[in-house]
Amino acid sequence: MEHHASVTAPTTARLLICGVVAGPLFLALWSVQAVTRDGYDLTRHPLSLLSLGDPGWIQITNFMLCGALLLASAAGLGRELRSGRGHRWAPVLVGLNGVGLIMAGIFPTDAGAGFPSGAPAGAPEMSWHGMLHEVGFLIVQIAWFGACLVFARRFSALGHKKWMRLCAAAPAAAFLVLAIPHMDSLSVRMVLATAIQLGLLAVLARHHIRT
DSSP states (O other): OOOOSSOOOHHHHHHHHHHHHHHHHHHHHHHHHHHHSTTOOTTTSOGGGGGSSTTHHHHHHHHHHHHHHHHHHHHHHHHHOOSSTTTTHHHHHHHHHHHHHHHHHHSOOOOBTTBSTTOOSSOOOOOHHHHHHHHHHHHHHHHHHHHHHHHHHHHHHHTOHHHHHHHHHHHHHHHHHHHOSOGGGHHHHHHHHHHHHHHHHHHHHHHTOOO
16 A cells, blocks of 8 residues: 655655656747747657757767656655555556666667758668667557556556546546557657656655655
8 A cells, every 4th residue: 555644755845846747848948949940840850850960969968868867766655655556567667768768878770761961862771770760669658558557457446546547547548648550640640649648756755655
């Protein structure tokens, strides 16, 4: 059982706050770049392409900072979830979201779709670092969907039906957004799915800060 009789220890609360700010900060930095980078078209270019070119260090930092914040949040969850269903796996899976994002920052994607300037107009040829970038993305997806399942089961066991339904609805919403068969809007839908994913991690971190 979760016990909410006492407040969260200050160090644990600070770690969980990292998870609260990770998603909004990531999306804020992306949105600023999306409207200021020359040649970037959010309807055509995946957000990972912002890691390329001279200002690419901003998005690289964005990936790694968000990943580090999620690792801190995972450490906070590890301190807070002492018992009950999923108390070991929940922090691990949140942490793997951070690992995948850091990996996506360390290994940039390949240029394509005409961005940055001079890049081929079509799909890029996959390089070794581009492949590792995709592995990082895959880790994030698997870990996030896994975390949704673990938290849904945990909340169900605790009798927290509203939170259980939220953790079940979020992956369904992300899947439906990505499954729409309209390639011209894929980049926008990927950002929307990312917002759903990071938003859920943020509210879960906030939920576990006892006040």
